[in-house]
Amino acid sequence: MRKEKVKRLLSLGLVVAMTVSMITGCGNSGADNSASTGDSSASSEASTEGEAAEAPAASGDVVKIGSLWPLTGGSATIGQQHADGAEAAIKEINANGGIKSMGGAQIQLVVADTETAADKASVACERLITDDKVSMVIGAYNSTCCISSSEVAQKYSVPYISQGGVATAVTDRGYDYVYRINNTATYDVLEMITALDTICEENNLDTLTYALVYENSDWGADNARIWKEAADERGWTCVLDEPVTNGQADMTSQVLKVKDSGADVLNVSFYTDDSIVFANALYANQVDLPWGVWSVGGGWQDAAFFEALDQEVYNYHFVQEDWDMCGVQNHEWIQEVAANCKDTYGYEMTSFFAQGWTAAYVAYYALEAAGTTDPEALRDAIKGIELYNDGEDRALLSGYSAIVFDEKNQNTFAGGATGGTIVQYQDGAAVPLYPAEHSVEGNTPILPIPSFSER
Template sequence: MSSSGNDTASGRINRRQALAFAAVGGIAMPFVLRDAVAQGKAVNVGVVMPLSGANAQFGINSRNGVELVADEINAAGGIKALGGARINLVIADSTSTPTTAANVAQRLLTQNDVVAILGAFASSLTIAISEVTERRGVPLLTMSFSDQITGRGFENIFQVVAKASVLGKAQFDGTMALAATAGQKLERIAIMYEDTAYGTSQAAGLREGAKAAGVQIVMDDAYPLGITDVTPLINKLRASGAQAVFPVSYLNDSLQIIRAMRQQKIGIPAIGGAAGYVIPDFEKGLGEFAEGVLSIAPANYDLAPELTERFRKRYGYFMVHEALEHAVCMDVLAQAIETAKSTAPEALRKVLHGTRFEAGWTKTMTGGAVQFDKTGLNTLSVPVMVQWRSKELVTVWPSDVAKAKAVWAS
């Protein structure tokens, strides 16, 4: 049974978990060991997520996805190759600070005997953690986007989603395709992005797409994460003559940008860069302003409802992409342990690099499977375009997986 079984639908940390935090003490918010195995062996898996700070909801969503799959594995008999050993999640709050993320990862590895780490949503946090896991030779599985994650020659990092530059190019290419279907030719676009590893990598992909298509970028502005006043950005957007805008941002920034656009009657299509544009809090925060907003995403829950509806039933909201992809990370790790018949890091690394994973939750990915190349990048992940329609995210591109036709703002 999950130790978050009494959590609210939004996935907040319950009183029992809070007491566990207080009892352990330590760096930032310390660690939660979920219900330990009463009998037999346990396989400790580290889960490092931003459970407080600016990106807390993303971390909570991600944790929920991991917990769902871990509980399903345990309910089905645990890791059979290890005599039914159960998955025991050791959960740590990275906060939203890279230094803290690295510190808690180090502590998990030295004090909790974890066989691998999953996390940490934000690319800047994952990059910091990967420095620790690489030195220790322990696998790190993530759905963070940045190109840097698998671009440094590390042997122990595994990225289940397409990298940010690929997502950025797909964000542009998908938009061009949807505009063409609606009978509009895009000639001028605007890009605005937060200046972390995620935003800068994805903006590079947007520029690449625009250059290849001969489309003019009339605005290309970075801004600091957690911006408090988007008025200068929106004023520049209004004056730019852009026919569409591509904002790449986390939740608080995305709410400010779209709200300011709509309040100022700027009705051009907004195509988000995933992150803050594809979670329920976006729609809750914007209401009618969210309707029709497009976004790129590495995956979407409506592509595999037979699996993802289990998340909605348990937590009370649709399975956001970071929950889905961290669920895949958990399932792939479990499959790797089954195949290796071992939790030794070198054995897991060999299996992760050399196996095509096709069972279980890997079917929720757009490629229907997961296969890592020598850098640790999943080569089968294909981005999709989604659109807010009546408080749900609907896949609208590419056409072979679309669940509805996109509504294009004129």
């Protein structure tokens, strides 16, 4: 499976637009990405569902962790990068002596596929727990999959570390075995709104009109609701609120509604396949949006999105990314991890790889602190984790300023200026712009966006 996906990633002439090496204005890290800090001869074959990602040590105890991601379906390229990051982290942990509080026990990842579907995610999670006897589960990127699979983990009292899904329901259900490392939809949306505040101030805009088009799911509805609440506080006017059933082959009708609305700004929330269909329709119908198309990640972060589209289709679009894209170059050890990612998996390190890595490290820290696989002890160990980013803690590859869980088991340091970055695509490259501390001197937005008649 991995060879097929890596080949796909390598074929992407535009994949570098969303990765470290091609981020305009971030500067040159000086790292040689052709070098590897690990064994470059390591197999790149993907594990099948229920099969260990890496063989356990020949001696000593082995602790199993479920690694649950979308390896097929609409989010497959994203899920594979999460799985790769988790695998790379566990290889490093095992090579450095494993879980020392458990006598050097090695960690064995058991990889499972959500198939980018909530019902399949819950079945896969149950199989990990009941058949494979994993001690905890990390995953599962898509919000609906995180919600359904974590419900299973809660049912069996198995610790679940959610990474990727931003819907508020992940940590709003009062589940004591479910933790989330990454930001919530609230953080994602407010990062975009805050950037638009800056744009309004810099361009003397008193108000904005906006359109919302989003998949009719927990994730999409959350994004739209939070955007609308924040926009209403600013006196902006909603001219279109359009939920869409996913999986449509043509979105011309939705795009024409956007065009007829005369919106200044469009906020869109779709996963990869729908993002491709929608973006193509938006371009084909030459919809002018002077202050931008703003995507809350999703499909606009996927390499497959850029492979499928001409550069002109997504040029000028704004995308909320889940990490400090320039900060990845600031530390030698991060450069080494990035080089190892390129050497082992065949692509430049992405935020998804970093998120998988971080999830695996948090699971390891919990095991180290608990010194046991007892579920209650592991649950309490996760709750007690406090990691602060001094630039050297390897768990914080994802760039968060800290990992500290609140009363809802949500990491409250995963958003805002401490977490994500707003980029604008300019000439095929992602240019980090907001917040200012995640940008560099010389990076400027192209605004207002030229109309199609002016391009």
